[in-house]
Amino acid sequence: MPLIVLPTSQLLWVRVAALLFTCVAFSVAAHGAQLHHGGMADWCIFCWAFSFACTLLVLLVEQFGLQARAPVSWSNFPITIACYASLLCLSASIIFPVFFLKDQRLCGDTRDYRIASTVFSCLAAVAYMGEVSLTKARPGEVAGYMATAPGLMKVCQTFVACIIFILVSDPVSYDHYAALKWCMAVYCICFILSMAVVVLCVGEYTGCLPIPFSKFLSGYGLLEVIMYLTAAILWAVFQFDKQYQRSQASSKLITVAVLTALNFLLYVADLAYTARLVFVSA
Structure with a gap:
């Protein structure tokens, strides 16, 4: 019976971590943070969801070896996505607590959900920065x-x-x-x-x-x-x-x-x- 063996590397685990962190960030925010639609709430959700979707796409293409069939340059696409995702998650990590935690009178569960989204957003930003650091060009x-x-x-x-x-x-x-x-x-x-x-x-x-x-x-x-x-x-x-x-x-x-x-x-x-x-x- 054939087995599918997924090659592991530091870059792979960083991408998986970023995928999980962004998934938790927007899932928790959508589930229990009681955010109103529009404005900065939608921006933060977009930052996490966009980063999650693009990272998932990169992981699937690389694990199935479809880089040659992708209609983009695979030497440029993943790091471009990682850089945009790091900036998006960083902005969400700043905007979300400023607009939805600071000076807000919240009940226990709602505040906990918002704190969790903020924490996982920060973790996602760090993970994407790590991905950029791992994939950027070295001298020579x-x-x-x-x-x-x-x-x-x-x-x-x-x-x-x-x-x-x-x-x-x-x-x-x-x-x-x-x-x-x-x-x-x-x-x-x-x-x-x-x-x-x-x-x-x-x-x-x-x-x-x-x-x-x-x-x-x-x-x-x-x-x-x-x-x-x-x-x-x-x-x-x-x-x-x-x-x-x-x-x-x-x-x-x-x-x-x-x-x-x-x-x-x-x-x-x-x-x-x-x-x-x-x-x-x-």
Whole structure:
């Protein structure tokens, strides 16, 4: 009678742990946390459910040896998913206790369920960070672009941009001045370009570009650094300068300013890595 023997490795157990932690997090939250639909509750559930579903897909493909039949680059897809999942679970681990535990008068069982979801969300974030650490490219190692530092920074750039979109859209805080509309345009353009790079790498479409991929990365990286520098300056001036300030700065506006500066630094580091890859290696 044939037996199915599953190969074991440290990476496999990390993925299984992440799968279990995310499953428990959203199951407990949906079962007994008494969350109202909409807003941050749906965001947290989405973070855990999306991470669980993608990790399950990666595990099934690898255990059944279907990597060659997958319509994506398997040297790029798993680590991209792991990086997004780590950021999603990390955001849920921060948002969930802030919105659903802090200053909440809850009965014993409901509070226990919410605490359990928070704990398992934190464990899932740690597990996904461990997966990224295990699968990222080492110096001198041949790996997919998304496993390199610039590739991982692309994921972080798009994720930070998504958080900015959420913060500036409710309420809308960029329609008072043309400079703020420019900032919003910068966020959108840079998000689209970074996401396009992720899709091109994961889908193995980099060869379809009319110019070499390395030159494309250098050119658009320099453009994004310049655009984000203008956005970081203009957002701070038109939101916090008393001459232009329409109301007292809220925590959301301050957070957007911090995230804009963070993304600017990510784009600078990305450009530096890319320039070193293109010019120093050559």
